[in-house]
Amino acid sequence: MNGDDWVGVDAAGKPWVCASGLRQSPINVPPTHALEHRGSTIPLKHQTTWSYPAIVSNGSNVEVINNGHAIQVEWLSPYAADVEIAVPAQYGNKTTITAVLGMGDNDPVSTVRATPLQFHFHSNSEHLVVGKYYPLEMHIVHKITDLPACAAAGGCFSVTGVLFELADGGDNPLLKAIWAAMPMREGAINYLPAGAEIHLEDLLPPANARDYVTYEGSLTTPPCTEGLLWHVMLKAQKISHAQWNKYKKAVALKDCEAAAVANETVPSAASPSPSATVHHRHHHRRLLEEEAPVNPNDYTCKVVAYGANYRSSQKLYGRAVKIGRAP
Amino acid sequence: MNGDDWVGVDAAGKPWVCASGLRQSPINVPPTHALEHRGSTIPLKHQTTWSYPAIVSNGSNVEVINNGHAIQVEWLSPYAADVEIAVPAQYGNKTTITAVLGMGDNDPVSTVRATPLQFHFHSNSEHLVVGKYYPLEMHIVHKITDLPACAAAGGCFSVTGVLFELADGGDNPLLKAIWAAMPMREGAINYLPAGAEIHLEDLLPPANARDYVTYEGSLTTPPCTEGLLWHVMLKAQKISHAQWNKYKKAVALKDCEAAAVANETVPSAASPSPSATVHHRHHHRRLLEEEAPVNPNDYTCKVVAYGANYRSSQKLYGRAVKIGRAP
Numbered sequence: 001m002n003g004d005d006w007v008g009v010d011a012a013g014k015p016w017v018c019a020s021g022l023r024q025s026p027i028n029v030p031p032t033h034a035l036e037h038r039g040s041t042i043p044l045k046h047q048t049t050w051s052y053p054a055i056v057s058n059g060s061n062v063e064v065i066n067n068g069h070a071i072q073v074e075w076l077s078p079y080a081a082d083v084e085i086a087v088p089a090q091y092g093n094k095t096t097i098t099a100v101l102g103m104g105d106n107d108p109v110s111t112v113r114a115t116p117l118q119f120h121f122h123s124n125s126e127h128l129v130v131g132k133y134y135p136l137e138m139h140i141v142h143k144i145t146d147l148p149a150c151a152a153a154g155g156c157f158s159v160t161g162v163l164f165e166l167a168d169g170g171d172n173p174l175l176k177a178i179w180a181a182m183p184m185r186e187g188a189i190n191y192l193p194a195g196a197e198i199h200l201e202d203l204l205p206p207a208n209a210r211d212y213v214t215y216e217g218s219l220t221t222p223p224c225t226e227g228l229l230w231h232v233m234l235k236a237q238k239i240s241h242a243q244w245n246k247y248k249k250a251v252a253l254k255d256c257e258a259a260a261v262a263n264e265t266v267p268s269a270a271s272p273s274p275s276a277t278v279h280h281r282h283h284h285r286r287l288l289e290e291e292a293p294v295n296p297n298d299y300t301c302k303v304v305a306y307g308a309n310y311r312s313s314q315k316l317y318g319r320a321v322k323i324g325r326a327p
Numbered sequence: 328m329n330g331d332d333w334v335g336v337d338a339a340g341k342p343w344v345c346a347s348g349l350r351q352s353p354i355n356v357p358p359t360h361a362l363e364h365r366g367s368t369i370p371l372k373h374q375t376t377w378s379y380p381a382i383v384s385n386g387s388n389v390e391v392i393n394n395g396h397a398i399q400v401e402w403l404s405p406y407a408a409d410v411e412i413a414v415p416a417q418y419g420n421k422t423t424i425t426a427v428l429g430m431g432d433n434d435p436v437s438t439v440r441a442t443p444l445q446f447h448f449h450s451n452s453e454h455l456v457v458g459k460y461y462p463l464e465m466h467i468v469h470k471i472t473d474l475p476a477c478a479a480a481g482g483c484f485s486v487t488g489v490l491f492e493l494a495d496g497g498d499n500p501l502l503k504a505i506w507a508a509m510p511m512r513e514g515a516i517n518y519l520p521a522g523a524e525i526h527l528e529d530l531l532p533p534a535n536a537r538d539y540v541t542y543e544g545s546l547t548t549p550p551c552t553e554g555l556l557w558h559v560m561l562k563a564q565k566i567s568h569a570q571w572n573k574y575k576k577a578v579a580l581k582d583c584e585a586a587a588v589a590n591e592t593v594p595s596a597a598s599p600s601p602s603a604t605v606h607h608r609h610h611h612r613r614l615l616e617e618e619a620p621v622n623p624n625d626y627t628c629k630v631v632a633y634g635a636n637y638r639s640s641q642k643l644y645g646r647a648v649k650i651g652r653a654p
Contacts (some may be wrong), residue, residue, distance in 0.1 A: 129491025165458025
């Protein structure tokens, strides 16, 4: 759950850097006044810009996926979003997507385009802000291929994080279509109904209040690849109690019993009494990995731990965290 | 996990009020400026006062308990703490421990003493403050028998909550003795070593900065009894990454395998293949309820979900939340 114990290799046999990396995500975001006192401000002309047109469903082109770890939204149609990340005007073959963090205020600038691939949610938030959590965090994952080094690597990544705070009022209307289509069972995919729209840009703070912190970090799940440019929006969106509870149930660790084998008595060396009852329990979210395919109707599942699909905060190891202040 | 699905009866056969109660805890604490605009300030002379001498261990009088749901500290020696809660000077047989919430600013006052019984921790925090969580919350549980209505009921309860925010620095020294003695296994009890001290008062904000919110709420675990006077300190304490991770591991939901029965093949109607492998998994935290006693050494346990021993935020249903401002 933490990352300290995530040990493995990627598809190419390269060891994950989760436990060894010094530029891991998420982090505990320092107070903004501390950042500004250090002069760590990204000037306006070096700031990332986000422009997301509405994602409009035709009934079969927008998927809401329960992958057992998170709820993720993907689209099968091209998406004309325009996210622009600053790089030095004279960028070379070794310029990285995080170069903006090292640019001087007067350095001439060019931009590269970042294309959103999917967005998903974590609960709790993965990033903390001054030691505190938010109930939910949305991650919009972008790929960049414009830079030579990114093209050579098959793409660089940049993630934009949006925090949600619990509100006592009604549901956040911007989440309603996604929440209505949210599959409660691992491995299930629902299509957003025809005509439903996702206004991703409205889930970010308004452009004139889009303060963000930015730093070099990693994927928050294995292989924990580093070299990502992170953005975390400082103004939180709202989520209702009902919306948050539904999300937690969807990604909950579930304790499932197959009706036909429940309460079967088997001898057990660990509980030597011949009448010991052993429940045959299955973690629903692990069915895909460990079990032969079964009819989900054969199981009754009980939530044993609400969704906690977040990684623990990682150390900064001296990394720069900078702030982009809206105009 | 939520409370919506906590249905049962107490020892006297009375149904729990978890799902039906209108004065449940925890809550999402509103912004303090909103409270003050409503004139919901507790005048200084009606404020609760806390005075906790050091708890000094002789090696066998202070227990640190892992009850499977939380880490709890109890003491076997009398504890001369002095916590005073305001009640109307002319209190009667029906005056409740929450009467202070309804007192006018100029009402004459008396006080009753609240005796701390134990303290324990939740992660995440149970209370939110303006929609955000803290990583940890300490609850000091007090019993009051001085009021006639409390004496008749076998005691009233008042809880003081202290929030901890994640800090990138070193360990909080005030937690060190407790954390060092923290049992990682459910059902285990460690004694605080002789000479170790717990400075409970220092875990509260200093007396001149002891702003708190107060409201009428409930136990946050079944039977969810209402009528408790709650206090939540507004200034948070610090907890280090290492301290928080240790706490989460201690109260984690663990997935345990009894070595002797692991990977045994049994026929199963739900997975009809004769070679289907069924893992005999046991939730460590449920061993006490469901299983015959076993030698813990027969099990290997893996953390499947970090400690999330917190209840979801409950609706206010119009309850008053008041603020006590330090002098």
